[in-house]
Amino acid sequence: DADVTQTPRNRITKTGKRIMLECSQTKGHDRMYWYRQDPGLGLRLIYYSFDVKDINKGEISDGYSVSRQAQAKFSLSLESAIPNQTALYFCATSDSGGGQPQHFGDGTRLSIL
Amino acid sequence: RKEVEQDPGPFNVPEGATVAFNCTYSNSASQSFFWYRQDCRKEPKLLMSVYSSGNEDGRFTAQLNRASQYISLLIRDSKLSDSATYLCVVNTGTASKLTFGTGTRLQVTL
Numbered sequence: 001d002a003d004v005t006q007t008p009r010n011r012i013t014k015t016g017k018r019i020m021l022e023c024s025q026t027k028g029h030d031r032m033y034w035y036r037q038d039p040g041l042g043l044r045l046i047y048y049s050f051d052v053k054d055i056n057k058g059e060i061s062d063g064y065s066v067s068r069q070a071q072a073k074f075s076l077s078l079e080s081a082i083p084n085q086t087a088l089y090f091c092a093t094s095d096s097g098g099g100q101p102q103h104f105g106d107g108t109r110l111s112i113l
Numbered sequence: 114r115k116e117v118e119q120d121p122g123p124f125n126v127p128e129g130a131t132v133a134f135n136c137t138y139s140n141s142a143s144q145s146f147f148w149y150r151q152d153c154r155k156e157p158k159l160l161m162s163v164y165s166s167g168n169e170d171g172r173f174t175a176q177l178n179r180a181s182q183y184i185s186l187l188i189r190d191s192k193l194s195d196s197a198t199y200l201c202v203v204n205t206g207t208a209s210k211l212t213f214g215t216g217t218r219l220q221v222t223l
Contacts, residue, residue: 042200042215043157058210090156099145099204102211104156 023091136201
């Protein structure tokens, strides 16, 4: 079983819809992250959380919100989806302390029509 | 200037070849460095951390030059299964936030 699980794996939806992407982990890590990946742009950080109820904006947080209600779960919401949010989304976790590598889920492929 | 820069490639090499990737980073306060591997449309996976003294893991060798703000990855005896995109990743000094390069694509051929 995967240590970092994302659901759904694929989603196609329409402009204006609210969407939630879920991430759960069994690694026992305190820190969790959401990224999006677009061709030619690499991975960009949307939001991150260092503990339950701790939320921090990344470089591209506009149009997104997150919730960290439990150590093992970190959800990403698009309140009103728009086509330029079409991307591959990854959740990641890391242990506490500086300089720790991050471990990624399988990704969610999201298409906004 | 991008925080982390990589040659996008692609690097096309025959099986058995040695290939080297380079990466530069802009923040001199960066403290931790990694190479990740990403297969097409899959998640990035940690390949190796990069230490100041340089480190080796089988056919893979990573080097760090702090003075030049430069990281390298050397792959010896390339295998077909090494074909992937290699991401240079840097901790920019703010907690555990990582900055990813856009990746260098490697294609190993028969």
